[in-house]
Amino acid sequence: MRNNNQSNRIIKWLVTCGDFVLLNATILFATHFYWRVDTWPDKSLQIFILVNNVALILGEMRFSTIIHLRLIGAGDVIQRLVCLTLFQTVLAYVLLKVFDYYLPIGLLMFGIGTLFFILLLGKRVSERWFIRLYREAGRNSRAVTLVGSDSELIEIYKKLKYDSTLGYRILGYYGDEWTMDSDEQARGHELPKDLKRLGSYEDFVNAIDHPEDLQLGEELYLCVSRTQKRDIRKISKMCDHKLVRFFYVPVSVETIGLNLKRELLDDMEVYTTYENPLQNSVNKTLKRLFDIVMSIIFLIPTALIFPLVFLIIKIQSPGPILFRQKRTGLDGKDFDMLKFRSMHVNKDADKLQATKDDPRKYPFGNFMRKTNIDELPQFLNVLKGDMSIVGPRPHMLLHTEMYSQLIDKYMVRHFVKPGLTGWAQVTGFRGETKELWQMEGRVKRDIWYMENWSIWLDIRIIWMTVKTFFVHDEHAY
Numbered sequence: 001m002r003n004n005n006q007s008n009r010i011i012k013w014l015v016t017c018g019d020f021v022l023l024n025a026t027i028l029f030a031t032h033f034y035w036r037v038d039t040w041p042d043k044s045l046q047i048f049i050l051v052n053n054v055a056l057i058l059g060e061m062r063f064s065t066i067i068h069l070r071l072i073g074a075g076d077v078i079q080r081l082v083c084l085t086l087f088q089t090v091l092a093y094v095l096l097k098v099f100d101y102y103l104p105i106g107l108l109m110f111g112i113g114t115l116f117f118i119l120l121l122g123k124r125v126s127e128r129w130f131i132r133l134y135r136e137a138g139r140n141s142r143a144v145t146l147v148g149s150d151s152e153l154i155e156i157y158k159k160l161k162y163d164s165t166l167g168y169r170i171l172g173y174y175g176d177e178w179t180m181d182s183d184e185q186a187r188g189h190e191l192p193k194d195l196k197r198l199g200s201y202e203d204f205v206n207a208i209d210h211p212e213d214l215q216l217g218e219e220l221y222l223c224v225s226r227t228q229k230r231d232i233r234k235i236s237k238m239c240d241h242k243l244v245r246f247f248y249v250p251v252s253v254e255t256i257g258l259n260l261k262r263e264l265l266d267d268m269e270v271y272t273t274y275e276n277p278l279q280n281s282v283n284k285t286l287k288r289l290f291d292i293v294m295s296i297i298f299l300i301p302t303a304l305i306f307p308l309v310f311l312i313i314k315i316q317s318p319g320p321i322l323f324r325q326k327r328t329g330l331d332g333k334d335f336d337m338l339k340f341r342s343m344h345v346n347k348d349a350d351k352l353q354a355t356k357d358d359p360r361k362y363p364f365g366n367f368m369r370k371t372n373i374d375e376l377p378q379f380l381n382v383l384k385g386d387m388s389i390v391g392p393r394p395h396m397l398l399h400t401e402m403y404s405q406l407i408d409k410y411m412v413r414h415f416v417k418p419g420l421t422g423w424a425q426v427t428g429f430r431g432e433t434k435e436l437w438q439m440e441g442r443v444k445r446d447i448w449y450m451e452n453w454s455i456w457l458d459i460r461i462i463w464m465t466v467k468t469f470f471v472h473d474e475h476a477y
Contacts, residue, residue, distance in 0.1 A: 008140065011068040015127055016060055022123060023056050023088075024049065026116045034108050047099060052112075055092035059084050067128055075460025077124055085120060089113030135167030143217030144168050145244075146195075147204055147235070149175035150223045150251040157195055171217050172196035174204035205231055208238050216244055223249040277453045278416050286455060287388065294389050294462075295379040302376040309340055309373070317362045319345040322377055327394035330417045335386040337394055338377040342368050372468065378420050390458040391419025392446035403439055413446040416453075423449035423457075426464035 027049055031037045037045060063084040067077055093109045134140055144160060146153050153173065160168040173195060198204075198215050201224070207213045220239055224231060232248065239246035277283050310321050323341040326334050342365030343358070361369070368374040381387040387394070392413040395403070404410045424430070424445035429438060449457070 008068045011131065011140070012065055015065045015067060018123060018127075019060065019065075019120065020053065020056060022119055023052060023116055026112055026119060027052055030108060030112045030115065034111075036104050036108075040103065041100075044100065044103060048096060048105070051095045051099065052088070052092045055088045055095065058091060059088040063087060065124075067124060067131065074128075074463055075456045077128070078121070078459055078463070079456040081117065081120055081124060085113055085117040089116075131167075139167075141167045141169050142219060143171050144219045144221065145171050145198070145215060145217045146173035146221050146223075147175065147201065148173070148221075148223030148249075148251070149177075149201065150249075152249050152251060153221065153223045154192065154195075156221050156223070156249060157192060161192075168219075169217070170195065171215050172198040174199050174214075175201050205234075208234050211238055211242055216242060219245040219247065221247045221249055223251055225251055276415060276450055278450070283453070287453075287458070288385075290455060290458065291382050291389050295383040298376065298379050299383070302379065305373075305376075309368075312364045313341060316364050317341070317344050326397050327418065328397060328400040328414060329386055329394055330414060332400075332411065332414045334397065335381070335394075337387070338380055340368055340374040340377060341365070342374045372465075375420055382420065386417070388417040388419045390421055390423075390449075390461045391417050392422050392449070393425060393442075394418035403443075406436060407440055407443055409447060410443050413443055413450065416450050421461060421465040422446060423461055426461055426468075 031045060031048070040048075063080050066080055089109055089112070093105065096103060096105055096109075131140075146157065153175075157170060157173075160166060161170055175197070177197070204214065220235070222232065222235055226232075236246050236248075238244075278287065313319075313321055320341060323339045323343075324336045325339075327337040329335045342362075343360040344362055346360050348360070365374070378387060382389055400410075422445075424442040427445055429442040429445060449461075
């Protein structure tokens with residue numbers, strides 16, 4: 001644990017020092033090309049640089065880097081980066097105006113702030129890549145012990161094991177032999193072959209008073225029933241004594257499936273349901289403004305490539321350029337969703353999903369689907385208000401009718417506007433749904449998005465979607 005903490009402190013220190021180097025390089029570059037600097041009074045440039053560095057010191061104290069932490073996402077990093085650059089730029093501007101109110105720095109500070117943010121963003125991406133390589137090499141890793149026999153632990157194992165940026169080593173698990181039914185196996189819950197069994201759950205509980213006999217990592221994840229309160233307390237107390245971070249994971253049958261808010265009733269902890277964040281008028285307005293701005297930005301390149309797309313489609317597949325299809329939208333109401341037509345005109349367009357080797361696709365249409373170019377006209381749907389940039393993907397009317405009868409809470413996903421991309425699509429549930437469990441997984445993630453919405457989550461999903469332009473998604477066809 002001590003070595004990990006020391007490594008994390010070194011990473012944080014190096015990243016922070018790099019921020020100061022980048023800021024000063026940005027200032028020198030900007031002031032070199034800003035002609036009005038030559039008219040400033042003596043020593044003003046030195047004071048300008050000093051004040052900007054002081055502002056960054058205060059900014060780093062308030063919004064220090066978190067890329068060295070393990071359980072954080074790209075959205076968290078971007079949010080922190082936006083706050084850091086805004087804080088530094090605004091504070092430096094205010095302090096400089098106090099120093100010399102008439103010093104012409106508004107345009108210069110805006111340029112420096114914008115360039116600094118762009119460069120910092122690129123720097124953070126590079127730093128996360130280096131951290132991933134560092135941890136893949138076995139450095140700055142953290143050992144984990146799993147305790148229990150529930151399928152939820154398999155999900156924990158996959159999240160910790162297969163994300164190399166986290167740097168976790170799974171020592172193994174204490175629990176009974178897993179026996180999976182066919183439904184759980186279909187959902188991918190089969191026991192990973194590289195997950196080592198360290199002993200039974202009884203072996204672990206019996207050795208709590210002698211923890212030196214156990215294989216303990218620096219973190220422990222326990223997944224047993226809430227009814228085993230005595231065991232949970234003993235294991236938690238043992239972890240505190242051995243300086244092991246303790247995490248409790250509810251077993252699958254006890255997962256509530258609700259988004260709950262923690263409150264205190266005197267000294268007692270209680271939980272209550274709370275409303276969808278997008279029911280709040282402020283959040284709704286913020287998301288709508290974000291959608292309008294992003295749609296306008298993306299419709300510009302769409303207009304530029306439209307003549308080329310028009311020409312190729314007409315050559316390879318006679319028929320209309322745009323494909324219109326009724327989809328289920330907000331509050332279950334139908335709307336016409338637009339796409340560049342990627343298939344030959346056919347009578348099954350409103351009945352059958354696209355498959356990997358679908359004979360209805362023509363060559364350029366197949367290319368458009370893989371690169372998401374066919375989705376670009378949907379920015380018109382967003383501008384019109386039928387869709388949002390981020391949200392649950394809208395389904396064909398036939399699928400809405402079918403799955404609403406098969407899946408509990410299926411219609412809940414329609415409490416928010418459908419999106420061009422969504423949380424389900426960037427977390428492995430994109431494309432054709434051959435099995436019922438795949439649609440269940442998509443619905444579960446759509447509802448999670450709805451209950452946990454924030455503008456930062458939208459930005460994170462957009463970033464994860466953009467990456468698919470460069471790293472092909474095997475489910476995109």
